[in-house]
Amino acid sequence: MLKPFSGNKTSLREIVSSDGPALFKIVGDDRVTKFMSFDSRSREVAQKSADDAVERARKTPRTEYYLAITRVGDDELIGTCRIAFSGVQAAKLGYMVAADHWGNGYATDAVSAILDFAFRQLDRHRITAAIGPENFASQAVAKRLGFSREGVLRDHVFTNGAWRDSVLFSILRHEWLKV
Ligand SMILES: CC(C)(COP(=O)(O)OP(=O)(O)OC[C@H]1O[C@@H](n2cnc3c(N)ncnc32)[C@H](O)[C@@H]1OP(=O)(O)O)[C@@H](O)C(=O)NCCC(=O)NCCS
Numbered sequence: 001m002l003k004p005f006s007g008n009k010t011s012l013r014e015i016v017s018s019d020g021p022a023l024f025k026i027v028g029d030d031r032v033t034k035f036m037s038f039d040s041r042s043r044e045v046a047q048k049s050a051d052d053a054v055e056r057a058r059k060t061p062r063t064e065y066y067l068a069i070t071r072v073g074d075d076e077l078i079g080t081c082r083i084a085f086s087g088v089q090a091a092k093l094g095y096m097v098a099a100d101h102w103g104n105g106y107a108t109d110a111v112s113a114i115l116d117f118a119f120r121q122l123d124r125h126r127i128t129a130a131i132g133p134e135n136f137a138s139q140a141v142a143k144r145l146g147f148s149r150e151g152v153l154r155d156h157v158f159t160n161g162a163w164r165d166s167v168l169f170s171i172l173r174h175e176w177l178k179v
Helices: 017-027 043-057 106-120 136-144 173-177
Strands: 010-014 064-071 079-086 090-097 126-131 148-159 162-172
Touching: 010 106, 017 043, 017 079, 017 090, 043 064, 064 106, 079 106, 090 106, 106 126, 106 136, 106 173, 126 136, 126 148, 136 162, 162 173
Parallel strands: 090 126
Antiparallel strands: 010 064, 064 079, 079 090, 126 162, 148 162
16 A cells, blocks of 8 residues: 655545545546546446556556545545556556646646656656647646657547547656756
């Protein structure tokens, strides 16, 4: 079980089963899932994804950290951040914040904390984020944290009834450590 860690505004902790309803408020919200690689989820599917996250967190060796974002000093899940190992010392990054909390710097803060964790504690060399071409808020988060735009992944995801490209962003260990 991972010890919670914090940035300036947010904390990251393990997802627990009782996060299901808070998770549903996010993954069941079209404002959020419009930009994700999946369509909005039902209450039941959201609960199952919280329960599945608890199960996966117990696996050894651990290859995924799907964490709850909370505000510092508050335990309520207001977003999630995920690092999943892939390739050679690489990882894929994903994140989302409840729409009512957008624009407060929470994603920037939480992603910064998980990048630091991934590069310093998990020995990652390269971290990528695949972001929708029109997802300017997410692209702003990636750019502000020092990610570089690599190119376009054509028809990368099938979401909301259509194929959609993604823009691939990456950051390397030495780039992060000198930030
Ligand atoms: C992307 C997301 C996580 C950002 O969360 P957040 O907590 O509001 O992010 P922050 O407040 O840290 O930063 C948002 C940045 O986007 C910018 N932004 C917001 N809306 C924007 C828009 N329409 N166009 C351009 N920039 C925009 C903000 O100005 C800010 O950048 P800045 O700090 O350089 O000013 C949130 O919008 C979200 O959950 N979206 C849906 C899910 C998603 O897209 N996840 C990422 C998938 S790759």
